[in-house]
Amino acid sequence: MTVLQNTPRTDPTPPARKGRRRATALSGTDRIVLILMVGIPTLLHLALVWVPTVSSVLLSFTSWDGIGDLDTIKWVGIRNYADIFTAYPRFWPAVQHNLIWLVFLLVLPTSFGLLLAVLLDRKLRFTKIYQSILYLPVVLALAMVGFIWQLMYEPNLGLVNNLLGIANDNPVDWLGDSDINIYAVLVAAGWKHTGYVMLLYLAGLKSFDPSLKEAAALDGASAWQAFWKVTFPVLKPINVIVLVITVIEGLRAFDIVYAINRGRNGLELVSVLITDNIIGESSRIGWGSALAVILLVISLGFIITYLVQVFRREDRA
Template identity: 75%
Template structure:
């Protein structure tokens, strides 16, 4: 028999390459579908549950409606609700003042204390994790529960504070009943809860600072304070923006703690309490409550937009 050598032509890799491209295209299409669902579903819920009610509240702020009946019962009054609130609503100006006091206090006291504690914990203290957990623990509690806890501390005769001051039996201070001081007593309770959160934000920012920057400052002869003020703190600018936004929102949405104590009255009036009283309270003035909510929104946006404009304009000039 004669052996015949058969020379076979090599198969073209084109079909295999096309198959790979098809699989890659299918995978890319699946990834796009998953990404679209992950972005689309939360966006849809956000629009339905946040943006539409917000826009509806803005629209209702120009109406007079008691919440009973359909939309055909809504009477449009233009800006009359805003005029009445600014001129004929005696609870508005004290509530606005208390909200501004709340905002300034949270921006100064808990922010400074949180930054100080974060700097201490960043130095890798012994039992630092224990301290960090203990300081952050109040943030886990709701403001309503914080209000209950500090009511026990502020009780005139049996409270912890008056007993420590030695005035529980002789001349007890009514910390929550005196309208001249109760707003500051409640602010201490709110700051106790807020400090741990600010500490955690700054601690995360300090962990991200490049150690080489500190080493270079030390080689140039800078001490610890100079290194922090000239090197570390400017690097924390993104954290400062987050802290400002969080603090403004926390200050203007404060509601639970004062409502638990005395339903936001007798010196503890806040805009959020007025919104609740007008929308779901006995008066049921949806238009007034919506107008108050819009005012609250504009105040918060005013602080945030002004700060962001200053920050980014300085960066552009630099």
């Protein structure tokens, strides 16, 4: 009689581990690369943005000509701000011009750029050519735009007066007349700004879900109702970007007016006053820094107010 012994069965495959450590430790080289990739941009940002900003805020409360040693810096408190608001005749006209600049860019070039984006999104023939032509002014510097339009506004040989037929008979001095030159320059600045806004909105429309338009059409909505009720609300992130860029462009405008007549005779802007006081003949670093802080506060006021309104509406929804 043979007795069979039960031998334990061996499984050739080892049991699975309960868990594996997926995170791998960084090597020394990886740590150095990570530190350099994060540290260098951070240091550059601090050195080129925050250090000058904080320095300008501090210098705005001082009196310094920028030539003497740091020991010659005198603390004057808010006297620079008080003098700017009450005893600087160029300040309020410059603020008015900046506000006109901002409102113009927000109303006309922004609306026209949105209109062009909607038209080009309909896949017209030669759309790429139209985009290239309309975007071409964006790649030009504002100083170059000012030079081009300076030639176009020339009273006798310029394109504008010749198209109007008044080049030889009572020509209009578009840039020399202080009553109209700000609006003539705004047309040139809007020519550049329209292409940029068009590109931003066109990118937003390209990522738009076409099924939403089809659903609106099935519900009997007209083209205008579909755009205003469906398309435009979806473009809210693009609207925020366009607003921020437009506010920055409207308040920091400098190149084009400085290239035309150094920002004088009706083209005074706050940025021009900053330049004149810091590197101009007067060389008042405290005044120039105070003007820069005022311009910064005005810019942040527009942007923060709009962002707060947007976030409140999202929280309510």
